Amino acid sequence: MQAFVGRSAVITGGGGGVGQALALKLASAGAQVAVLDLSAEAAQSTAAAVSAAGGRALALACDVSDPESVAETTEAIVGEWGSPHLLCNAAGMQVYGRTEDFPVETWLKIIGVNLTGAFLVCRSLLPHLAKEGGAVVNVASLAGLVGLPYDAAYCASKGGLIQLTRSLAKEFSDRKVRVNAVAPGGVNTAMLDIPFPEDGDPGVLKTIPSAVNGLCEPETIANVISFLLSDEAAHITGTVLPVDGGLSA
Numbered sequence: 001m002q003a004f005v006g007r008s009a010v011i012t013g014g015g016g017g018v019g020q021a022l023a024l025k026l027a028s029a030g031a032q033v034a035v036l037d038l039s040a041e042a043a044q045s046t047a048a049a050v051s052a053a054g055g056r057a058l059a060l061a062c063d064v065s066d067p068e069s070v071a072e073t074t075e076a077i078v079g080e081w082g083s084p085h086l087l088c089n090a091a092g093m094q095v096y097g098r099t100e101d102f103p104v105e106t107w108l109k110i111i112g113v114n115l116t117g118a119f120l121v122c123r124s125l126l127p128h129l130a131k132e133g134g135a136v137v138n139v140a141s142l143a144g145l146v147g148l149p150y151d152a153a154y155c156a157s158k159g160g161l162i163q164l165t166r167s168l169a170k171e172f173s174d175r176k177v178r179v180n181a182v183a184p185g186g187v188n189t190a191m192l193d194i195p196f197p198e199d200g201d202p203g204v205l206k207t208i209p210s211a212v213n214g215l216c217e218p219e220t221i222a223n224v225i226s227f228l229l230s231d232e233a234a235h236i237t238g239t240v241l242p243v244d245g246g247l248s249a
């Protein structure tokens, strides 16, 4: 049960539903956890939950889409704990909208957080993970595997994140860093509250069976991420594992 004793983990979006569940899971298995979030309060809240459960956590405000913020945060983590061993990119955002009306600023923001953000964090932390060997899990989405309506930017960002994962897995394979992705279907977190376009056709959601039913709890995703980060997954890299109740089958 103490699979991560002596390991330091970094979780972006650690103040969110999946990120918090993962922080608690990894800490309960012995890891010390750096909780990064755009919201300092959310990061602090997760770190407090980890501490209350007897674990060790560091809360850091970080905008993953900002190279300077990522560099400063990396410096802070390494200064505190030395080079980390594990990374989960869970920071993400979603905005639904009709493509013909979709503001380019919103498109760039979504790509900036979901795709460029993961790249920036990997760029900054992978050299540290490579020192002793490590593992990365990127939180992609069913939306990276199939098309979802009114969701072009999010789908494109998550599809890109899956390809980023595969590329990095090969690039770092000789440096003992594994890089994988999970692709959740619907997860019961704040992200589900994002409004569907008012003039959108809700009928299209019937083509996505899990949009209403079949949600899972964030702990279900955290369990799978934890497995992929652990030594039990030692021979798994460059893969994208759907955690969607079979939706993408």
Ligand SMILES: NC(=O)c1ccc[n+]([C@@H]2O[C@H](COP(=O)([O-])OP(=O)(O)OC[C@H]3O[C@@H](n4cnc5c(N)ncnc54)[C@H](O)[C@@H]3O)[C@@H](O)[C@H]2O)c1
Pocket (backbone or CB within 6 Å): 012, 013, 014, 015, 016, 017, 018, 019, 036, 037, 038, 039, 042, 062, 063, 064, 065, 089, 090, 091, 092, 093, 113, 117, 139, 140, 141, 142, 183, 184, 185, 186, 187, 188, 189, 190, 191, 192, 218
């Ligand atoms: N909830 C779902 O149904 C679902 C499904 C598939 C994939 N996902 C993915 O799971 C991941 C976790 O999302 P969640 O469901 O826990 O939602 P959430 O909204 O609870 O958590 C997302 C977290 O990311 C943080 N964040 C947003 N922009 C950021 C930035 N620029 N820098 C740092 N942090 C930032 C938010 O503050 C928030 O705490 C996301 O990548 C999301 O796309 C979620």
